[in-house]
Amino acid sequence: MPTAxxxxxxxxxxxxRYILPTEKVVVATRLHWAxxxxxxATTVGVFLFVALVVTAAPRSVQPVAEWLWVLWFAALGRxxxxxxxxxxxxxxxxxxxxxxxxxxxxxxVAMMPLTKVTDMGYSRTPAGQILGYGRFxxxxxxxxxxxxxxxxxxxxxxxxxxxxxxxxxxxxxxxPARPGTGADGATAWPPxxxxxxxxxxxRHPTTQPIPVVGSGPTPPPPPPSAHDLGWDPPPxxxxxxx
Numbered sequence: 693m694p695t696a697x698x699x700x701x702x703x704x705x706x707x708x709r710y711i712l713p714t715e716k717v718v719v720a721t722r723l724h725w726a727x728x729x730x731x732x733a734t735t736v737g738v739f740l741f742v743a744l745v746v747t748a749a750p751r752s753v754q755p756v757a758e759w760l761w762v763l764w765f766a767a768l769g770r771x772x773x774x775x776x777x778x779x780x781x782x783x784x785x786x787x788x789x790x791x792x793x794x795x796x797x798x799x800x801v802a803m804m805p806l807t808k809v810t811d812m813g814y815s816r817t818p819a820g821q822i823l824g825y826g827r828f829x830x831x832x833x834x835x836x837x838x839x840x841x842x843x844x845x846x847x848x849x850x851x852x853x854x855x856x857x858x859x860x861x862x863x864x865x866x867x868p869a870r871p872g873t874g875a876d877g878a879t880a881w882p883p884x885x886x887x888x889x890x891x892x893x894x895r896h897p898t899t900q901p902i903p904v905v906g907s908g909p910t911p912p913p914p915p916p917s918a919h920d921l922g923w924d925p926p927p928x929x930x931x932x933x934x
């Protein structure tokens with residue numbers, strides 16, 4: 693049985709507000725710490741650059757060179773902010789949907805239902821193979837979804853197997869003969885009854901069948917009328933002549 697990183701989402705303060713009570717969490721993990729490499733490398737690089745310039749600067753420009761430390765403090769502040777932001781980034785997969793939680797000042801949630809996923813790409817760069825992270829790209833049938841790509845996913849092989857088992861899980865066949873289902877296997881819901889109103893009566897057909905022309909013997913033509921025979925009736929008889 694494939695395993696993937698998972699924490700107790702019901703007790704986590706960042707996750708429990710977004711997980712439904714009826715959902716089963718199969719993956720819940722922070723993004724890989726490799727996403728912090730760029731701001732960390734930038735902070736170290738700026739520190740070495742500023743230290744080299746300040747050390748090599750003549751005494752006459754030392755007061756001006758000291759201001760370069762502002763650049764290092766800015767890079768350090770960016771790294772600290774990115775670290776706190778990383779602490780609130782989560783990738784969650786349930787038996788119904790995929791979620792990506794991110795944002796420190798403004799919390800954002802990107803979501804894609806599993807029923808919308810038609811294909812999923814999985815790739816690992818050389819750095820990802822060494823450090824142990826991967827990238828997932830979800831494809832949907834002609835629709836732009838809020839969640840399409842997730843980078844720096846830890847334990848990518850196990851996560852890939854778990855996601856595939858959930859996304860491409862075969863649906864159970866419906867039995868048309870089972871009570872509560874229609875002729876096509878769809879669920880036959882009972883009529884809705886509103887409290888305080890009588891239950892709706894079953895409808896009966898009010899139309900009559902229309903005979904199809906040519907389906908029976910041809911009826912005989914009607915008898916000819918007196919007018920058609922050329923006979924005119926006599927004038928009325930006056931019993932009281934003048």
